[in-house]
Amino acid sequence: MDMPVTEDFEPLMKRLGEIELYHDGEDWVEAESVWKRPLRPQAFPYTTFDSVTQSTLFNYSSLTMNRTLTALYEQDFLYLPAASDTIIQDLKAAYTTPLRTLANQLIAPLEEKVLGNLQHQVNVGGGWNKELFKCFLAEKLEPRGEAVHDSLSLIQSASDPQLMLKLLLMQHAVDFLPESSHMARFAKGDYGDAQSAVFRVLLDEFGYGKHATKHSTLFKATLKSIGMLDNSHAYWNFYLTSSLLNNNYFHKLTRSPECFFEYVGAITYAENSFGPYCGSVRNLLLQHFPDVDARYYTEHVHIDDFHGSMTLNEILLPLAERYGPSVYPEFVRGIEMSCLLQQIMEDDLCAQITWMNKRPLYRQLAMDIKHRVLENIENIPVAHLNEPKGELSVPHVHDGDEFCIVDEGLLRFCHGPDCFSDLSPGECVVIAKNRLHGALVLSEFCKYRILSIGDYRHYATYSL
Structure with missing residues (x-):
């Protein structure tokens, strides 16, 4: 309900x-x-x-x-x-x-x-039985060789792969630093063998009580080895919407015991797909950061193969045998939601990488359309800002394309983490729809305008 x-x-x-x-x-x-x-x-x-x-x-x-x-x-x-x-x-x-x-x-x-609305999109009908579910599961978990992730390809081909890899690790940090804390909620209670299997997965994630081998400790070592902060949510301002959304889905499930079987489906799929992905991330890190401590990702190539088998063979399948066909739709719902959220994260990350990588192009685009935009300014919603030195605009997004132009002072425009353009009077930038950005005033004061142009293609003769 x-x-x-x-x-x-x-x-x-x-x-x-x-x-x-x-x-x-x-x-x-x-x-x-x-x-x-x-x-x-x-x-x-x-x-x-x-x-x-x-x-x-x-x-x-x-x-x-x-x-x-x-x-x-x-x-x-x-x-x-x-x-x-x-x-x-x-x-x-x-x-x-x-x-x-x-x-x-x-x-x-x-x-x-x-x-x-997202959960309502995943419509799972009745009529499931053991054989149908086994076929569905085999199709979803079937190894397909070396999976190709568009985001990793974009990082590899970016003008600054190190910068984009840091963006990627920031997205991982929302979950990896308090790793498996969601799952700990389902370690409580009394529900038999499956509970013990959940707890064993949790123990693995927590390094079997040894802080040096706790997975979040390994991830912190990765961050520190490439010059990043390792305290939880240091990069809160740069978490993409989709990274938070996926994290929130698992929060919701683990706060809701009635969603336990959906969670089992979701975590089984996640554990079975995460290991190969970690191998790809590790290889990319080692290529671009020769001194990186990549133990976190190396560990997960191995351990998630084990966890994938455990969640499948010691949690999901025994629960299906124990409770029968009524649990299959919940398993399917969790698997499909996990798939959907992974694709949403991939799309969002690809768009952010592209936006950051095309930083000079969006500046040039703004200069190219500047005359036409300002000529039509009476028909465009405009925000006039006059801010003092040090005023920080926390990274956020807009629902349409925006045109930012500085009238007085110096503005540091943020396209993403460590990705800036300093704008002087008369200089401008197009802010892409839905892309994370912010600003910082560098002069004693700065007057600038944000024009809600909706779609930059109304003013441009080309597309980015």
């Missing part, structure tokens, strides 16, 4: 936006606080918060709601900094009863808005 969307949703979001943890930070990355989660609450009054559809997956409202969901889900994850003289006060500020109450009120309507 779908949870009805509360009529108090927007007032609740307003209350959430008043909490300092969710205010904009002072830098592109968060090197200090392990609890800071910028949500751009100043934009809440102008955000529709409509339910996400296939055509609005990467819109601003979707990004904001996915950010919010991840932040609220993690109210039951413990994060601690490496050191603090005020740790007790810090914890009491980051985790509060009023915030947990607010999270409980917001999570259900946010889940429905963010995931409802």
Whole structure:
């Protein structure tokens, strides 16, 4: 049964936006606080918060709601900094009863808005039996040689592969740093042999109690070896909508015991597909970062083959034998949702890589259409901004193409992590629809305009 969307949703979001943890930070990355989660609450009054559809997956409202969901889900994850003289006060500020109450009120309507339409797309009929399911499963899990990922091909051919690899690892970080913390929710309770198998997978992920071999420790070593920060959510501002969406799906399932069998389908597919992918990422990292510590990805080439077999043969199939045909549609639903979300992540990442890689082209495009855009300015929605030095615009997206032009001062335009264009008076850039970007004022003040042009092709004689 779908949870009805509360009529108090927007007032609740307003209350959430008043909490300092969710205010904009002072830098592109968060090197200090392990609890800071910028949500751009100043934009809440102008955000529709409509339910996400296939055509609005990467819109601003979707990004904001996915950010919010991840932040609220993690109210039951413990994060601690490496050191603090005020740790007790810090914890009491980051985790509060009023915030947990607010999270409980917001999570259900946010889940429905963010995931409802997508889950409704996965229609699984009845009539499943053991043989039909075995055929379906064999088709889904059949090895197809070396899988080709368009995003990895784009990284390989990019003008700066190292930059794009760092973008990729940022997307992994949303899940890999608190790795398997979702799954830990299903280690609780009492449900027989399958519970023990789930716990064994969890033990593997946690290095069998040895912190040095915990998978998140290995991932931190990968990050540090190529000069990246390793504290959880240091790169919060650069998580793509789809990375958050996939993470939120597993949060939702593991917070909902009634979705256990859907989770089993989803995690079985994920574990069986992740190992080969990790091998491809490892090879790419070693090619472009000779000194990288790639143990995380090397470990997962091996361990996910084992976990894939375990989730299939010790969890999914025994549960099917135990409970019969009624569980098959739930398994299928989880598998299909996992497939769908993987494709959405691939599409989103490919688009972001392309946007960043074409940074000079979008600047040149802006200069080429500048005259035609400004000539039509009376018919275009315009935001006039006058901001002081150091003013940071947290990375976000727009629902259509935008035209940014500086009138006075110096603006550092951010196309993505460590991917900037410094714009002086008269200089401009086209901001691609749905692509993550931000800005930072470098001069004492900066006056600039954002024009909502809808589709740049209305003004250009060519396409990028």
